[in-house]
Amino acid sequence: MKTILWATLTGNGNYAQSSSNHPPKEEALGDFAAHARKAGNFIVGRRTFEGMQASGSGGDFAEMDIVVVSGSVKEIPGVTVVGSPSDALSYLRDKGYPTALISGGADLHNAFLSQGLVDELIFNIAPVLEGKGLNLLIDTEKYQYKEVELLNFKSLGSGVVQVHYAIDHTI
Template sequence: MKVILLAAISVDGKIAQSREQNSTDWTSKEDVRFFVEKSKEIGALIMGETTYQTIGRPLKDRTIYVLTKNPDSQVSKKGIVFTGGLLQDVLKQVEKDGFSSVLIAGGASVYSQFLKEGLVNELFLTVEPYLFGQGIPLLTDCPFFSLEFVSVKPLNQQTLLLHYRIPSV
């Protein structure tokens, strides 16, 4: 299973100014377009409960696996699967559902958990032209990783899309 971390960040490495902020409040339309295209191409996304709450609905042509501490207290519906437990088991569930790749779509603790467990193969980071100062960092607790540069692509005159691989995975 290929695991791809996908995030939009400010120049100072923040994914949001607060837990309530939706990334589409501050990211470019080109970043949103990339997210839609990549997530439809892959078909499966894993995100934490807080990130899901900022979206609050199923996404057309995609399945969202929402990581929660109490999956049995939530009602799954078409396109939304509430799940929990070991990340390896969640990935097995995604694979069992017919997906060969999955996007990790936030938030910071979910990104960090997947990286800490050595489960991420690639990263796509959209860098937007903002300095938040205060806010939520991309990673909350993560070991050192050496990344292999794949590409950089301007999405517009001010926004860059960085693509990296993690060689050891």
């Protein structure tokens, strides 16, 4: 199964922090929805999922398999809850999906990356700079430097640029 990590980052590389004063760009949200529809699923952390529910965007994905990774919550109505990234992938693999979309948040992304469970990265770079925010991390015990291959790049509009990379697992 191919795993794709999808994220929106700032121009200086932090996770884009959205709020009511600084909502996410519609182009990035539309791109996520398109990737989720294509995959038929997405994996999300509990706090990010709760944020989606609070914003009302959870209903946009009612026909999809949503897998929430949580160490503390065991059940959420309408979604599958698992305890680890590997459990999430096993669930989707058993359902026959060829692709899993990993959608957020930062802790979940870093868990997948540190375990070597990501094949491709899709980053939407928002036209903002932020002095706060979280970063993507890789396992510094295994990797000091990790090669990626550029698969594609494009403008999504409103200054949002998307880059799509494949991770080289041979190194």
